[in-house]
Amino acid sequence: MTEQPRDFLADTPAEWPVTSSQTPFTGNKTSVRADEVVMPGGRTARRDYQVHPGSVAVLALDERDRVAVIEQYRHPVRHRLWEIPAGLLDVPGEPPLDAARRELYEEAHIKADDWQVLVDVYTSPGGSDEAVRVYLARGLAEAEQERFAAEEEEAEMRHAWVPLAELTRGVLAGRLHNTCLAVGVLALTAARAEGGLGTLRPADAPWEARPFGPDVS
Incomplete structure (x- = not known):
């Protein structure tokens, strides 16, 4: 096996x-696209995939090492899932960090003073172009605005503060399945083990994987 240069491991x-x-x-928010893609050798193959505006999620961590989580019904998988606050990048021109602040307020009625990028992921790159940026938010306080008027699935949300260690155990035991929660919790645990939170990127770090705007036509 050929030895690779140290910096080869990057998408x-x-x-x-x-x-x-x-x-x-x-x-309403996404679409399906069917592309005929030229494969190596010259043949074409059809690839169907969801066109998605992208999303942000927030792992809000308090001074007691607890994470703000919400439980929400997700119809496609027929489950109530424990999640971290998250939402679509469906407001034209809205910066991702502003969207994250908005989602944290709307879903958890929390504001934060300290923001860092925790991890960037493609949720299902074989079938969707959705990209998600997960932020770490600290320096938490109750939001000053009135509580957001929840409706539809959000009307029956449950809220809780759960120790990070307990969430980590829940993910590894197969009890918690939400992508953003699992990736965020494990990324934070890994960051602490690999040099500390000072190694995380700033909140305004470039995001090359972000889809091209909210147009899903």
Whole structure:
């Protein structure tokens, strides 16, 4: 096996030729696109995927090492899932950090003074172009605005403060399944083990993986 340079392990932009593209379905927030993609050797293959505006999530950590979590019904998987506050980048021109602040207020009625980027992920790159940025928020306090008027699935949310260690055990035991919660909790645990929170990126760090705006047509 050929030895690789130390900096080889990084995802790199690439784009194979597309001979045709259709949008057979357009929904309220996302759509489905069907591309005919030229494969190595010259043959084409159809790739269907969800076009998504992207999302942000917030792991809000208090001075007692507890994380703000919410429980919400998710119809596609027929489960109530424990999650961290999160939401779509569906406001045109809104910076991701502003969206994260908004979601933390709307879903948990919390504000934060200290923000860092915890981790960036593609949630399901084989079937969706959704990219998510998970922030770490500290220096927490109750939001000063009136509570956000929740509706639909959010109307029955449960809120809790759970120790980070307990969430980590829940993820590894297979009891907690939400992507943003699992990735955020494990990333924070890893960051602490690999040099501390000072190694995290600033809240305004570049985000090359962010999809191209909220247009899903």
